[in-house]
Amino acid sequence: MYIDQLTLKDYRNYGELTLSFENQVNLILGENAQGKTNLMEAIYVLAMARSHRTSKDKELIRWDQSFSKVEGHLTNRHGPLHMEVVFSQKGKKVKINRIEKKRLSDYIGSCTIVMFAPEDLTLVKGSPQIRRRFLDMEMGQIYSIYLYYLSQYHKILKQRNQWLKDVQQKKVKANSDFLEVMTDQLIQAAAQVITKRYSFIEKLQAWAQPIHHEISRGKERLEIKYVPSCRVSEEMDLSTMVVVLKEEFKRVEEREIQRGTTLIGPHRDDLAFIVNDRDIQTFGSQGQQRTTALSLKLAEIELIYEKTGEYPILLLDDVLSELDDFRQTHLLNTIQGKVQTFVTTTSVDGIDHRILDDAETFYVEEGSIQRKE
Numbered sequence: 001m002y003i004d005q006l007t008l009k010d011y012r013n014y015g016e017l018t019l020s021f022e023n024q025v026n027l028i029l030g031e032n033a034q035g036k037t038n039l040m041e042a043i044y045v046l047a048m049a050r051s052h053r054t055s056k057d058k059e060l061i062r063w064d065q066s067f068s069k070v071e072g073h074l075t076n077r078h079g080p081l082h083m084e085v086v087f088s089q090k091g092k093k094v095k096i097n098r099i100e101k102k103r104l105s106d107y108i109g110s111c112t113i114v115m116f117a118p119e120d121l122t123l124v125k126g127s128p129q130i131r132r133r134f135l136d137m138e139m140g141q142i143y144s145i146y147l148y149y150l151s152q153y154h155k156i157l158k159q160r161n162q163w164l165k166d167v168q169q170k171k172v173k174a175n176s177d178f179l180e181v182m183t184d185q186l187i188q189a190a191a192q193v194i195t196k197r198y199s200f201i202e203k204l205q206a207w208a209q210p211i212h213h214e215i216s217r218g219k220e221r222l223e224i225k226y227v228p229s230c231r232v233s234e235e236m237d238l239s240t241m242v243v244v245l246k247e248e249f250k251r252v253e254e255r256e257i258q259r260g261t262t263l264i265g266p267h268r269d270d271l272a273f274i275v276n277d278r279d280i281q282t283f284g285s286q287g288q289q290r291t292t293a294l295s296l297k298l299a300e301i302e303l304i305y306e307k308t309g310e311y312p313i314l315l316l317d318d319v320l321s322e323l324d325d326f327r328q329t330h331l332l333n334t335i336q337g338k339v340q341t342f343v344t345t346t347s348v349d350g351i352d353h354r355i356l357d358d359a360e361t362f363y364v365e366e367g368s369i370q371r372k373e
């Protein structure tokens with residue numbers, strides 16, 4: 001998967017910008033606050049139709065402008081591809097080959113992407129929400145059906161939470177038939193989401209484990225565990241999970257009415273990273289967190305290739321110089337000759353010369369970009 005040309009219109013601090021990329025590795029150099037992350041974010045937005053750092057699409061529109069556009073000419077294994085995302089005050093529109101896609105799940109996945117940014121280091125120690133978002137974003141790219149069930153789940157969850165809150169505040173009367181219908185619908189979507197997460201984690205772990213073992217110089221063994229908010233487990237097939245979820249929702253029903261919210265389900269589940277039998281959320285060192293984050297990213301690259309037959313685009317935002325030589329060499333071995341990579345940095349100090357030698361360099365200054373001749 002390659003981006004051949006990227007065009008931005010009123011995106012963050014960019015007015016109009018068109019860049020073409022000829023090299024496999026692209027180095028984006030610039031001082032702080034000039035627009036390096038904005039450029040990486042724009043590439044991410046082109047693939048995912050949302051930002052990796054904000055859920056508020058309007059923030060992406062250049063100040064004092066009414067709309068913003070990110071457009072890309074790409075090449076995938078089937079040939080050329082044109083993708084486009086437009087944000088306006090009314091919302092966003094996405095197009096593939098100039099044809100509008102009404103459902104985001106018909107858009108996401110056409111261009112696969114892996115981003116490694118400083119925020120990823122909080123994946124291990126940060127809040128469960130960060131880990132759920134990681135799962136949802138990564139899975140959404142390779143399983144469009146997952147996005148479908150996830151959005152169904154969130155739609156029903158919102159209605160159910162509203163109803164529970166209204167009952168709690170005595171705005172409506174508790175009606176167990178009504179609650180049961182909503183809970184049944186929620187469970188159907190929840191079981192799909194959870195079983196798909198289990199199977200994704202198994203595959204992710206299969207790739208991440210040997211990578212982690214190597215990056216830790218053979219000293220560590222990584223396990224990735226799904227931590228559900230109720231008594232479901234990996235061994236359950238879909239129909240068993242539906243039965244168990246029904247029992248579990250019955251068990252918490254009274255508490256849910258008291259609390260006015262849905263207490264169990266995929267929106268409350270979590271992930272745990274276990275290194276040498278210890279949960280590193282509590283015990284992990286900085287180095288272990290970094291190794292884990294890098295292993296996961298490299299595993300994703302391989303998993304995407306396995307699922308789609310094509311390598312994703314890799315965005316390394318301000319993280320490369322943070323990795324030691326050994327980790328950089330490992331990264332280089334993964335990307336070399338096959339993964340189009342964008343690297344941002346304020347300085348080339350600490351970056352492996354083999355990465356720099358192959359790279360085309362772009363300078364960013366106050367929202368304008370010059371190619372190094």
Ligand SMILES: Nc1ncnc2c1ncn2[C@@H]1O[C@H](COP(=O)(O)OP(=O)(O)OP(=O)(O)O)[C@@H](O)[C@H]1O
Nearest residue numbers: 012013032033034035036037038059060061062063
């Ligand atoms: N919607 C927007 N419209 C115009 N400018 C914006 C908008 N959002 C952010 N900016 C500007 O973009 C700049 C930040 O750019 P960016 O986050 O890409 O920095 P950076 O080059 O990656 O720097 P650092 O190395 O510090 O991360 C800031 O000057 C900010 O004011």
